Amino acid sequence: MVGIAIIGCGAITEHRHAPECHHNANINLCGFFDINQDRCREFAEQYSCKAYSTYEEVLNDPSVDGVIICTANRFHCEMTLQAFAHGKHVLCEKPIAVTLEEAESMIAAADKAEKYLMVAHNQRFEPLNRKIKEILDSGKMGRIISFRTIFSHGGPEGWSVEKSNATWFFNKKQAGLGALGDIGIHKADLIHWLINDDIKYITAKVLTLDKKTPDGELIGLDDNAICILESKSGIVGTLEASWTHYGKGYNETTLYCENGIIEANRYSDDPITLLMRDGSREVIRVEDCDSGMSAAFASCIINHRSPEVDGEEGKKALEIVLKCVESSKLNARVAL
Template sequence: MKIGIIGCGSITKYRHAPEYDENPYVKEIVFYDRNPERAEALAELFNGSVAQTAEDLFEDESIVAISDCSSNDSHHIFSTKALLSGKHVLTEKPIALTVEDAKEILDAQKKTGKWLMVDHNQRFTKAHQKAKSIIKSGELGNVLTFKTNFGHGGPESWGVNKSNSTWFFKKDRSGYGVAADLGIHKLDLIHYLLNDRINQVSAFQGVLDKVDENGQPIEVCDNIICNLRTEGGKLGTASFSWTYYGEEDNSTTIYFEKGIMKIYQDDQYQIEVLTKDGEKINYEIEAIQTNDNQTNTGVIDAFVDSVRNETEPIVTGQDALESLKVVLAIIESADKNQVVMVK
């Protein structure tokens, strides 16, 4: 199949394009970016071609599916148009910056019947899938509480221009800073692992260290700390940060009636189970992907399989909307200094 990609930043260069290139069912990638030289560079790197406008991608009947790797503020524009032009769509997270914009994409998906998948890639790691299986088995009893973290040194070392002028630091394009960049991944993961939905939050946020290209504090939070409650009554905490300078933290701990599960906290064992009776069970599965250790996420292969086999994606637009709603509630809570119900 022939694939189009909108946006040629780092997420395309290091994840979408290489994984499409390695997929045996993808024969060609067509790149579009508002900076033509970026599209041209990736087309040369991955033996693809360049579209002069996004409309060229939408109008090309030979393109089956499109990855929307534009900045957060543009997803509702490009993804909606791509769906309405008859393309299947893989959208980067967050699905949009508002519920209304997200629903615009979902309405286009329902109208056309094309597949819409959102790149919440933590569902795809083997450790998280194994963790879900253990939880579902009930061998540790019911989940009581949880804590989850996601932090690294910041997007300025990841973005295409490798500087603090990155769009991630701009409120009009990024929206919600680290909450929409890293936090939304872990919120989706909690929904996935627990088969439950977060419905109440409280949070504190701050710009603790990051400055923009002019030396001024950035416009969005670089750290946010949250308390969470699920519909099922489980309690949890979450920390999301762009200022973990020494080492990335992508860990989750779940506390059960009969023990504890630690995920991605040990370099050798990606899951550690400590039972109430003192037994220790270690699972050596795979190292998680980091910005410094790029490996196949499985996202592209899953999306291609959904398109080929006409099966619902693992992460749907509705799943992504639920996580966006939690982010919006977290930001509202931090802004108003009060507990907020997820709407």
């Protein structure tokens, strides 16, 4: 049994980490911490565990083996470093951090403490994407030539506990990154894992088109990004992220391969479709399940096995996102 405490009692904790930890037989959910102590107490009551009054109190609790950090992006690095200094393992929500230097300091701290750092890039763990990886590895589709991937919705102000434009997601200091760092980063991680290749060049437009602060000013972060990614071996594709697709969200990846096309649509009843070069068509359905995040984290601790999405992988996804921003600012193709 692994003792886990959850830091930050917001939407992702409510919808994912708290219920998944609660239902996992390998996890003892020790408690919660949030600067909003009312919300912290509500979660602790609901899950019959402790409401910690400070982060220090969590880190000094010997029954806690690991923490799941679900706070605003800006705090990911600092809270991770503190956790390692107290000998705790860390599952950090994405993005790993808001700068590469921060990500590097987290990786170094994990090594020094000899503790695990896992980053919550859950799309890799989705049965849909596991299945696609299996199909690609089987060789059935042949070589990947190009791709298209998109993640979008109407914006975090409809998701975050602060259901207004006052959300921290629109605050540059607390979020550090906009739509690209919030949802595009999932696809940055997913695509380099699926194509089994590193991204080498990026050409991008990273824009603020519509989202406004409560004062009516455009937010100082991107709400749309359209990026061209080129891999080391020459696979080329697009990655799109948007917070302004009002009315419908997209969570789709299409891989154009030698022998046909793989279409993956997370929100469709036909989640995977193979459109073969000979004209045949195959629909593959997969069982949905929980995100697998806390289970994978607990399993690493129990089995002394490094996480599949470790700090280096988290940093890779962050680097893609930051290079997209750089490319857009320079109006140029940039190298990683």
